[in-house]
Every structure is written in C-alpha cells, then in structure tokens.
Amino acid sequence: MAFRTKIRVRFADVDLAGIVYYPRLFHFCHVAMEDYFREVVGRPYPEVVGAERLGYPAVHIEADFRRPLSYGDEIEIEVAISAVGATSLTWSFAFHRDGEAEPLARVEVVTAGIDLDRFAGRPVPDWIRSAGRGS
Amino acid sequence: MAFRTKIRVRFADVDLAGIVYYPRLFHFCHVAMEDYFREVVGRPYPEVVGAERLGYPAVHIEADFRRPLSYGDEIEIEVAISAVGATSLTWSFAFHRDGEAEPLARVEVVTAGIDLDRFAGRPVPDWIRSAGRGS
Amino acid sequence: MAFRTKIRVRFADVDLAGIVYYPRLFHFCHVAMEDYFREVVGRPYPEVVGAERLGYPAVHIEADFRRPLSYGDEIEIEVAISAVGATSLTWSFAFHRDGEAEPLARVEVVTAGIDLDRFAGRPVPDWIRSAGRGS
Amino acid sequence: MAFRTKIRVRFADVDLAGIVYYPRLFHFCHVAMEDYFREVVGRPYPEVVGAERLGYPAVHIEADFRRPLSYGDEIEIEVAISAVGATSLTWSFAFHRDGEAEPLARVEVVTAGIDLDRFAGRPVPDWIRSAGRGS
Numbered sequence: 041m042a043f044r045t046k047i048r049v050r051f052a053d054v055d056l057a058g059i060v061y062y063p064r065l066f067h068f069c070h071v072a073m074e075d076y077f078r079e080v081v082g083r084p085y086p087e088v089v090g091a092e093r094l095g096y097p098a099v100h101i102e103a104d105f106r107r108p109l110s111y112g113d114e115i116e117i118e119v120a121i122s123a124v125g126a127t128s129l130t131w132s133f134a135f136h137r138d139g140e141a142e143p144l145a146r147v148e149v150v151t152a153g154i155d156l157d158r159f160a161g162r163p164v165p166d167w168i169r170s171a172g173r174g175s
Numbered sequence: 176m177a178f179r180t181k182i183r184v185r186f187a188d189v190d191l192a193g194i195v196y197y198p199r200l201f202h203f204c205h206v207a208m209e210d211y212f213r214e215v216v217g218r219p220y221p222e223v224v225g226a227e228r229l230g231y232p233a234v235h236i237e238a239d240f241r242r243p244l245s246y247g248d249e250i251e252i253e254v255a256i257s258a259v260g261a262t263s264l265t266w267s268f269a270f271h272r273d274g275e276a277e278p279l280a281r282v283e284v285v286t287a288g289i290d291l292d293r294f295a296g297r298p299v300p301d302w303i304r305s306a307g308r309g310s
Numbered sequence: 311m312a313f314r315t316k317i318r319v320r321f322a323d324v325d326l327a328g329i330v331y332y333p334r335l336f337h338f339c340h341v342a343m344e345d346y347f348r349e350v351v352g353r354p355y356p357e358v359v360g361a362e363r364l365g366y367p368a369v370h371i372e373a374d375f376r377r378p379l380s381y382g383d384e385i386e387i388e389v390a391i392s393a394v395g396a397t398s399l400t401w402s403f404a405f406h407r408d409g410e411a412e413p414l415a416r417v418e419v420v421t422a423g424i425d426l427d428r429f430a431g432r433p434v435p436d437w438i439r440s441a442g443r444g445s
Numbered sequence: 446m447a448f449r450t451k452i453r454v455r456f457a458d459v460d461l462a463g464i465v466y467y468p469r470l471f472h473f474c475h476v477a478m479e480d481y482f483r484e485v486v487g488r489p490y491p492e493v494v495g496a497e498r499l500g501y502p503a504v505h506i507e508a509d510f511r512r513p514l515s516y517g518d519e520i521e522i523e524v525a526i527s528a529v530g531a532t533s534l535t536w537s538f539a540f541h542r543d544g545e546a547e548p549l550a551r552v553e554v555v556t557a558g559i560d561l562d563r564f565a566g567r568p569v570p571d572w573i574r575s576a577g578r579g580s
C-alpha cells in the first residue's frame with residue numbers, strides 16, 4: 041500500500057473563480073514530500089535540510105491537472121519515489137478525491153540532491169534509498 | 176521580438192536555502208501571463224475573468240529548472256503563446272538572467288479556456304487569437 | 311476549555327533566516343478561524359462563504375510576535391471569539407508551543423461581517439452568536 | 446516628500462470574494478520595506494541580510510484595513526521609518542489608491558534588529574539611522 045497524506049483545501053488556496061490556483065498544487069506536492077520524509081523515510085525534512093544539510097530542489101516537472109479542486113475539498117495525495125538516480129530522486133504524486141475512480145491530478149517531480157553548503161550534487165544516502173521498500 | 180516582463184525575486188520567494196521555492200516559479204509564470212494579457216493582448220486579465228467571465232486554468236505543465244534563482248535576482252521572463260487550440264492556449268516561458276547565454280528555466284503550460292459561470296470549455300476568442308501576431 | 315487547532319510549520323512558511331515569514335502567521339490565524347467555523351460553529355467556512363454568502367474580512371489587527379517559529383515546529387493555536395458586535399466579530403489567537411509557559415504570539419483580528427453579493431454589512435447570525443458558549 | 450512604491454494586485458493575491466486576502470497586505474508591506482531599503486537606505490535588503498547578516502523580523506503590528514483591494518488595482522504604498530530605537534525600527538505604511546482622499550489601509554510594524562547568526566539584538570547602524578532624513 042503506497043503512502044498517502046491528507047490535504048484540506050484552504051481559503052488561501054483558491055482564486056476568485058473558486059478553484060485552487062495551480063502553483064498551490066505544487067505546494068501541496070512539497071507538503072506531501074515533507075510528510076513522506078517524516079512518515080516513510082523516518083527523518084523529517086527539517087532535520088534533513090538542517091542537521092544533514094541535504095536538499096532536494098526540483099529540476100524537472102510534468103503535471104496533468106484533470107479536474108479542478110475547490111475550497112473545502114479534502115484530498116489524499118499518494119506519494120512515491122518512482123526512480124532513484126546517483127544523486128536524483130523522482131517523485132510521483134497522485135491526487136485522489138473521495139468518490140472518484142481516477143486521480144484528479146498527477147505530478148512527477150525530478151529533484152536533484154544537493155549539499156546545501158556547497159550547492160553541489162550529493163549521492164542519495166542509503167537511508168533514503170532503502171525507504172519505502174516493500175511498503 | 177518576443178514579449179518580456181521583469182520579475183524581482185522577493186524575500187517571500189526564497190526558502191531557507193536562499194533559493195526560490197519552486198511553486199513560486201509557477202507563480203512568476205502566472206504573473207508573466209497576466210502581463211502578456213495587459214501588454215500584448217491589450218485586455219488586462221482582471222477584465223478577462225471579470226467582465227468577460229473567461230478563465231485559463233492550467234491543465235498540463237512541463238518545466239525545466241536548470242539553475243536556481245536567489246534572493247535579489249532580477250530576471251526577465253519571455254512569454255509567448257506557442258499553440259492555439261479550439262479552446263486551449265499553450266504558453267511558453269523562458270527565464271533569462273543577465274550575463275547568462277541560456278535561460279535558467281523553461282516552462283510550458285497548456286491552459287484550457289473555460290466559461291467561469293458554467294465551467295465549460297469556451298472557444299479562443301479572436302482578440303486573443305490575433306494577439307502577438309507579427310510580434 | 312478553549313478551542314485549539316494544530317499547525318505544523320512547513321518549508322514554504324520559513325524565510326532564509328529559517329524563521330516563519332510574518333505574513334504567514336496571519337495565514338495561520340485564518341486557517342485557525344476556518345477550523346473554528348468547522349469544529350465550534352459547526353458550519354464550515356466554505357459553506358458560510360458559499361451557500362450563505364457571508365464573509366468576514368479583517369478590518370483591524372493587533373499582533374505581538376514574541377518568539378520566532380522555526381521550520382518543523384508544531385504549535386497549537388487557541389482561537390476564541392472575544393467580542394461580538396452588531397455585524398463584527400473579534401477573534402483572539404494565542405500561539406502555544408510545547409514546553410513554553412507563555413504564548414509565543416498573540417493576535418487580535420476584528421472582522422466585519424459582509425454580504426458577499428452586495429459587499430454591505432450583515433448582522434451576526436444567531437448560529438455564530440451562540441457558538442462557543444459554555445465551551 | 447515621503448517614499449512611495451507601486452504595487453499591482455495580482456490574481457494570486459485575491460480570494461474567492463475577489464478581494465485581497467489580508468495576509469497578502471502584510472506581504473505588500475514587506476515588499477515595500479524591501480523597496481525602501483533599496484531606494485532610500487541605498488542598501489538592498491538581500492545585501493543587508495546576506496553580507497551584513499542583519500534582519501528585521503516583525504514583533505508588533507497594528508493595522509487598519511478600511512476599504513478592500515480588488516484584482517487589478519494599482520496602489521502606491523507610502524513607507525516611512527516612524528521611530529528608531531536602540532535596536533528596533535518602527536515602519537509606517539499607508540496604502541493609497543488614485544482618486545481616494547484617504548489611505549485605504551494603514552499598517553504600523555515594529556521590527557527588531559537582530560544578528561542573523563546569533564539571533565541576538567543588534568544596534569541600528571548609522572547607515573539606516575541617517576537614511577530618509579530630510580526626505
């Protein structure tokens with residue numbers, strides 16, 4: 041069973057048409073990634089960027105937004121690391137809303153692992169590489 | 176000469192690593208799209224969504240972020256409508272920073288034209304279709 | 311016992327100094343107000359602004375931020391309606407962090423009840439006036 | 446003549462009622478403070494927090510929002526340092542819209558000067574203290 045985290049659409053997330061402003065959908069993906077670090081990897085991202093000085097900025101993104109999200113919606117975002125490179129992690133996000141067969145949004149984000157002090161690439165550590173296996 | 180608009184990276188745009196939080200890069204694209212409506216199309220987006228009740232939510236996105244943006248950076252975003260469908264507009268954004276030969280980021284956003292009262296597709300009006308021609 | 315709601319400080323909330331960008335603290339207050347409507351008043355704010363066409367924009371604010379919030383912090387915000395006028399509601403927010411005797415932040419927000427279709431003042435309905443009594 | 450800076454209300458700034466989400470008004474104040482550092486003090490805030498390691502987080506705020514701001518509005522924010530303490534700066538912001546006699550919003554923000562490496566108070570430097578004199 042893949043990891044899922046809940047997001048509630050807030051007043052600040054929606055535009056004057058009453059639907060979520062699309063840059064916020066990527067913010068939701070980042071929040072879901074943070075939840076994945078805490079719950080699946082077992083090391084909160086604040087600790088990863090803080091003590092560990094390791095960060096994962098986005099370098100490539102593909103996204104499909106099929107149906108809009110409205111104020112008050114509660115969704116679940118399914119998060120997985122779909123590919124692990126030497127230094128990169130590819131994340132897959134699927135947005136699920138109750139009662140809908142298909143995800144309303146799918147996002148793939150390639151992130152580059154960098155040393156936050158030197159801003160240079162850093163190999164994916166084992167404690168990330170082994171996380172989520174068998175889950 | 177393609178249309179370009181200036182963006183200054185603000186304190187609120189950067190994260191604790193000192194680089195722009197990637198969802199903000201899409202916000203910059205939206206701001207650039209708003210500037211394009213005002214300057215190239217000749218009808219400000221507030222009027223398009225207001226009086227005209229026509230909106231362009233994003234439905235598909237591809238983005239490459241090659242080099243990070245830092246606090247205080249001033250960039251120019253080149254904006255073009257690269258494809259016009261029956262109801263859709265495809266937008267291309269290239270982020271330029273002085274002294275760099277290649278754009279630091281490229282984003283393509285497919286937007287779907289919808290009637291904001293009925294949330295149904297709406298054909299691209301001529302005053303958008305003809306905008307930017309010869310520019 | 312007053313109503314409290316939990317907030318987790320996210321990556322997007324902090325600035326390059328690693329502390330929460332202060333406009334986000336007001337966003338937290340708005341999120342806490344939304345939780346109060348759902349949990350205490352018993353009518354979610356999406357329904358209040360949607361079906362009911364009643365909104366509460368802020369008209370006056372006083373805030374004391376005594377100690378900064380950092381990335382990864384989990385806090386509880388205590389929310390109460392501290393005064394009810396003919397059309398206005400005054401909200402009090404106290405930010406609590408585990409292990410600290412005093413709130414790290416206190417915010418008071420006077421909101422004006424308005425009809426969202428006419429943008430004119432609207433009397434506080436009984437279902438808000440009576441909420442939270444004896445709680 | 447006091448320093449003024451222009452702000453254009455963007456799509457992302459407004460809520461589903463079509464008016465600016467109030468935490469964004471404080472973001473506008475921060476942007477105006479950044480412009481003041483660059484234009485009046487003569488040292489951009491990116492340099493102040495970067496090279497100088499000096500930051501001004503908000504510690505006390507009072508705000509009056511008299512009339513709402515709508516999508517597409519262009520305003521001028523008048524910025525002044527209204528009081529200088531040993532380590533603190535008090536900022537005054539007045540939001541002006543063309544054709545209106547009175548500011549639509551007034552905000553006062555007390556900021557505490559801190560050393561960003563030690564998170565301890567730091568005296569107001571002369572190059573801030575002397576800025577804006579006679580202006």
